[in-house]
Amino acid sequence: MTAVSVHELVVRFGEVHAVRGVSFAVEPGEVFGLLGPNGAGKTTTLRVLTTLLPPTGGAASVGGHDVRREAWHVRSVIGYVPQAISIDGALTARENLEFYARVTGVARRERPQRIEQAIEAMHLHPFLDRLGRTLSGGMLRRLEVATALLNRPQVLFLDEPTVGLDPTARRLVWERLATLREQSGTTIVVTTHMMEEAERQCGRIAIMDLGSIVATGTPEELRDEFSVDTLEDVFTEATGRSLDDEGGSFRDARARRRLSRRLG
């Protein structure tokens, strides 16, 4: 059974086509990257897969459950880290873990053990009793991933997990995620617009542009297919545009700016 299956997915907001007939499948244990510039439709696709947004057309399933008809089952088997920092700044790191353990339905007797495992997995010990609003960007991202692991998700969705982080914090987050995948076999679906990062961390990649997938494969396959040296060049070859072209809405830009401020 595939971990994630998307078939001819369409999402429209009025006249705007955010996702135009996207199809892909992710195997269990795989790290799958959705790549593309801002406004490519990556986050919208992720929102459908996390049941936050009903699709306009097509079908999608996660862990064998249809996102439309079995939304509750989907939510039970996923972890989700949105692009914006979702940690509650008015609670300590430990309290955030306790809160998410409760709302993701971890049984009371299992909570202490699960929380301890998440703390170990993401190396949170040094700042457990600090309020969320006092943590650095790297600490916040590690804490967020830890809160998303508490219900032992089959599939972990990460929306731009390293945006706004400095290179050291970025490396640390990816190291922790790689360890997690090796130890528990969690399937990871990640969106990013950083091609270099995707090339290093993802087993397979789908490049999105203007709501469609323009290329899919392993980084090597994509480079070979387009006879270029980098994924950035693959993007340019496949779309005729540069990755630096500005995209995204006013709300996206405002959210990115707010996120940068929160991450310091």
Place this chain on the structure above:
Amino acid sequence: MTLAHADDFRAASVRRVRGVGDGVAAMAWAEMRKLRHDNIDILTRSVQPLLWLFVFGTALRRNRMLAGGYHDYRAYLAPGVMAQAALFIAIFFGLAVIWERDVGQLQRLLATATPRLAIVLGKASGAGVRACTQAIVLFAVLAIARISIHWNPLDLLGALVLLVLATGGFACLSMTLAALVRTRERFMGIGQMVMMPLFFASSALYPLSIMPHWLQLLARVNPLTYEVHGMRQLLLGVSSGGTLWIDFAVVAGFLALMAAIAARMYPRAIL
């Protein structure tokens, strides 16, 4: 329905009820932890009700007509001021929802298996916890200032229950508005537009009997009127007609209705 289907239905119902209970408990727990980290918030929020009580209330202290025949207007005003302070907390919970949408917390919550109703009732219970804490501070001030109310523990508890139920209802109303307007700027305007008429077209400051007929009609469909009326019955023994159970029934019905509407509307807030 076959036996197997009946069992499935029963199991799903139990799971749903338990999910709602757990979600509400988690949200209320988080709100109490936040209050513990930022207890100054309760003190700063208490300034406004104290001004109403000790400036407005003292200026009109001897006005028996305004006090519905009660001997001390400050005591008469106290339940109204508590309800008003709680209304302020509740109405601006919608603003918190928009903020949580902007920082990603709302998306995180909606992507968990916690039922929507639990999230909405959990937020409402958070408003209730804050309102309750503020009311306890005001009770302490009333005791220190020797403003006479019924200090019977059951009456106090009953008044707090009524306050929490109504605050939860107004918080759900606020979340519904937040889901409709979606931006903080618009919500500020709408929040004021809803809150002030609710406050003035109620028995919070004055009895229904001195209002013109049209205002009485409005006040009688305003849940705040029943909340304050019930609290006055419990804390002062003052009633302007109607029994206590009607006040509880109206306030509980208001909470149930607003929670159902908010649970349906809430996911729209992220779009």
